[in-house]
Amino acid sequence: MTPFGAPPQKPPKNPPDKPTEAEKPPDTTKLTDELATAGGCLGVLMVVFFLVAIFILPHIDPNKEQLDKAAGARDAIMKLFTQGLSATDVELRQLGGYNLEIWIPQREFESISYLDRRALMDAAGRDWCTMADFLLCPTVVVRDEKNGKNLAIYHCMFSYSDLNPNPSWW
DSSP states (O other): OOTTSOOOOOOOSSOOOOOOOOOOOOOHHHHHHHHHHHHHHHHHHHHHHHHHHHHTGGGSOOOHHHHHHTHHHHHHHHHHHHHHSTTOOOEEEEEGGGEEEEEEOHHHHHTSOHHHHHHHHHHHHHHHHHHSOGGGOOEEEEEETTTOOEEEEEETTTTEEESOOSOTTO
16 A cells, blocks of 8 residues: 555556657768768878879889870970070980970070070970870979089979079078
8 A cells, every 4th residue: 555545556567659759860970971081081192192293203214105105295395495595405304204304504594585484494394284194293394414403394283484493592
């Protein structure tokens, strides 16, 4: 007996069914996390690819296929530089990743007026970059044949030529 005089009730042997719950919306955090992870991995791979293209490929010798593909562009650039620099021996050296070095004496290169040098670099860079694979970030570099100092650089990725690639603060 309970303190109020009623006998204790026994729990029913089969409890009543629970009311059905409303369906939960799909869990979108899992999908968002997966997309963020995939995007992050893709971003890291792109950064690694461009670092390799910029810092490693120029130090690798080009294969025969790259040399054959670039033969016409090399000839056009050689003709462009020999016309602009009449008494100079111009030496071209193709590097991996479709990078190109042009070796000439500094005094000969600087004997051309500044605006003509920029026009020469822009013309040579455009000729080279139309042939080269854009994703490899190729460059055309004019170097002094005596000390290897950069005299001018054309960046294919930005279609930009720099006539002072060795700033004094470096």
